[in-house]
Amino acid sequence: YEKTIAQLREVDGNLAVYNRELAAIDDQLFSDGFGDVVKEQVRKFNTFFSEISSTLYGEQYALKVDPVVNKKGQRLYKFSAFNTNFSSGKKQGEIFCFDIAYTLFADQEGIPCLHFLLNDKKELMHGNQLLKIANLVREKGVQFVASILHDKLPPELDDEKNFAVKLSQTDKVLRIESVQGT
Helix, strand or coil, X not given: CHHHXXXXXXXXXXXXXXXXXXXXXXXXXXXXHHHHHHHHHHHHHHHHHHHHHHHHHCCXXXXXXXXXECCCCCEEEEEEECCCCCCHHHHHHHHHHHHHHHHHHHHHHCCCCCCEXXXXXXXXXXXXXXXXXXXXXXHHCCEEEECCCHHHCCHHHCCHHHCCCCCCCCCCCCCCCCCCCC
16 A cells, blocks of 8 residues: 555656646746747738738638637637638638648748648639639649549649549549449
């Protein structure tokens, strides 16, 4: 019993040390100085975000950040977009704007990142937005990979040079036509 009690005391002591270290980290992360750094980085990001969204939609999107306390009492930075009243297609466009803006921001800041965007549900977007996306990624040097139904693809983009893989009901991704015995 004494050994178990000693182990529990040791664990309690370690937890107290770790909690003090976490509190010191939290105090630093939520200090005025660090908050100013976060706001400045968001401001830099927003220059890209608003430029890309203006090109695509003629509107300037922006990200905002607010320090909040969650239900567990933990301090967090909450990031959100100013305008959240989007249709499904426009929401897909906002996601694209965010992704391309982050890629450009990361390049400027020297943050390693992938230079391709992998997206789904782009058939929800209007054809003219898909054309603008194609032009924008070409201009910015970013590869755009999207699964999209052929009949939703604008005719201007229906060119073999734009396709890496074409799938159909008879030509599946892993060339698996059916599973026997199931």
